[in-house]
Amino acid sequence: MTKRFIYLTLIGLLGFPVFTNAQNHRRLELDNNWYFRQYDTKEWLQANVPGCVHTDLLANGKIEDPYYRTNERELQWIDKVAWEYKTNFEIDDFTYVKKQKRLTFYGLDTYADIFLNGHKLGHCDNMFRTWSYDVSDMLKKGRNELNIVFLSPTGQGLKEMEKYGLALPADNDQSVLGGMENKKVSVFTRKAPYNYGWDWGPRLVTSGIWRPVVLEAWNEVRIEDTYIHPLKVDSKLAQLNAEITLTAAHPQTADIEIRHGNRIVSQQSVPLKSGKNRIGLPIKIKHPKLWWCNGLGKPHLYTFDICVKTGAQTLDNKQVTTGLRTLRLVRKKDKAGETFYFELNGVPVFAKGANYIPNDAFLPRVSRSDYEKVIADATEANMNMLRIWGGGIYEDDYFYELCDRNGIMIWQDFMFACAMYPGNPEFLENVRQEAADNLIRLRNHPCIALWCGNNEIGVAWRHNSPGGWGWKQKYSTEEQERIFQAYQDIFHRILPEAVEKYTDDMAYWPSSPMSGPGESDFELLPGTSGDNHYWGVWHGKHRLEAFADNVGRFVSEYGFQSFPEFETVKKYTVPEDYNIESDVMASHQRSGIGNLRIKEYMSWYYRVPENFEQFLYMSQVLQAKAMDIAMRTHRRAMPYCMGSLLWQLNDCWPVASWSTTDYYHNWKAAHYAVREACKPVIVVPRKNGSQLELWVVNDRLKKVKGNCIIELQDFEGNVLNRIQADFSAEGNRSVLIDHIGSDRLLKNHPREKTLAVVTLRNGNKILDEHHVYFTEPKNLDLPAHPRITTRYNEKNGRKFLTVTTDKLACDVMFYSPGNTVRFSDNYIDLLPDRTYTIELFTDITDPEIKTRFIQ
Structure with a gap:
């Protein structure tokens, strides 16, 4: 099958913020006049706060862009040394005379000694906690000096591991890349796990003041x-x-x-x-x-x-x-097992959405506009839930505010993922305080639906049961019991107790995936209770059709990889890297099997291009196909299945990954496909033997009526057969409305030269349209040279393209090399004798568009 591009080518120092409250309360944010240095060296450099060592080194020209080519490898020394930050700030008379003065650090990454005017305030050892100090008797009128010394996170991690006396499993800790051999120290430090590397992220172990420093004074x-x-x-x-x-x-x-x-x-x-x-x-x-x-x-x-x-x-x-609402997790025994769904204001809700990771390896440079874009991406794709995955961070307040405003429910993991953790008293107390800080900070947000203890640890360990990831077999029976006791202490005692204490009514789930909340209730496939991570497609090399045979009660992870678009790849490569097996492309693919796994799957369904750019494009077409199948399959299975959260929404650097939007927030083909699959009312054609089943899924709370029209067409647009069925779908339901025999539909027309256009209508309104092909895309006998035309028009300041074709053109990508343009629709099948109207979101002027966007 030959795919086609349409190339739409264009040529050619502020003071501290001061907040007062009725002249009784002063708040100073200490965000300027900062300097940093490698500890015990003489050269002080300007620093940004909030910020981190890597970005400060980059801003001062001391290192190259960590994301470019393989520069990451040359920067592993940064986490092996200590760093010092300092600032001077003035205290005026108004502030000085206040009786109560407090200095609060909302985020220190991670091991830090704090000194105010030469006196040690304290030692911090948790990136996720808020640290406050009474400085009423330590501040001076006039000039004050604040110093923070950040100890090497990997050096301190080694000390903690040696003190604990037992190495613990942490598969995603890229210790070898970091020059640490097999010493996976990440689990001993309460720091964002993904900093140490993941199968989609770099190993860039940061230090620094990553959230604001605030001085408050009152009486x-x-x-x-x-x-x-x-x-x-x-x-x-x-x-x-x-x-x-x-x-x-x-x-x-x-x-x-x-x-x-x-x-x-x-x-x-x-x-x-x-x-x-x-x-x-x-x-x-x-x-x-x-x-x-x-x-x-x-x-x-x-x-x-x-x-x-x-x-x-x-x-x-x-x-x-x-927000005022009731939101609860409903788990009830039924004939199949046990339900797992969220009920909002008394209404069962099918959760449609994605897993979310941090937006950058360097957290302080995630801007408010980045947060606005990523939440807009989820909202515009008709998602209603995001899972904040446990290998990242408890997100910024603004992130949750945006979710509140946009109606995005949050499955919130605690920050534990894919590893076992120590159980010494100091570590457990640190976790207890971390939980308290974040539960108190976030509990007013109506978006939060669930607190989950960890990601995939229970299923990886599988205590006293067969299977798992091969971790426990490396330890003696005594060591296994010690390790699992720490697991029980954290996820079955400390965290649920904290959720109950600080929220009273929020749901808690110990681990994802689990079949139940017991200490040994781990994943069951395909999942008759609890939540389910299905990775048979991708890791297990199951065909895409296997999604239909592995439907759980709530599928909280599944996914398929693709490359970002060529414009993104060009930002971290040079032409000599343009091969999916080159060193640079392999470095920006952290799942070792990834690039060749994409190619293998592609060969099952499509003709594999030899051209590098076309291969990147085809990887996105393939990912879109996979995610469309999965989401529609899960939705069709409601109410047995009541949740579908794909892996993953976003990226933390430019990389080949499972994301549906890339590091620069460009929509991949999959994000367009998911937007269609998550619409409130959809049609789901399902091939079942010789039958084509037609399902209607209605997420609305009111009944929807209309008709479903199936037109068999050839690739020149001729209608070969037409079947119509009326439908009525109650609110919040999936219903089978018809099943049609293939012989009745095809009428002996060749499978490789026909498609069925399935349209769901409510009067004159099209609710959904889906195209059904009767053989794999690589076997289709597509027209060789469709004549695609584009015209530009502008209306009320908005820019539009109208597009037509004389023959079927599949998965057409609208693309503008070298320019920032987002299209309202993309990667679509163009049917003959139709007019498609696509809005352009761009700052490019109308005259430029008129001369350069027309074919």
């Missing part, structure tokens, strides 16, 4: 936290409890007032003791606007203003935004 009262705890929520009434934590300088009586808009919704006069106080205020909202996920309704949000006063004087205030 009387500080609101530490407010949790808007939903007690009971429905369309008639929301009963909430505002659980407020205050710190008071001395015993006093204060008035607490909570407003929504201009209305006081709760108030109370309370006695405060010196130190921490926890106070609960009831809130009732009549006829609340509920928070709904993408596709089911609007994600309404409520903002509450909490104010603490004495008389007319405001001591402190805080604003909290949340």
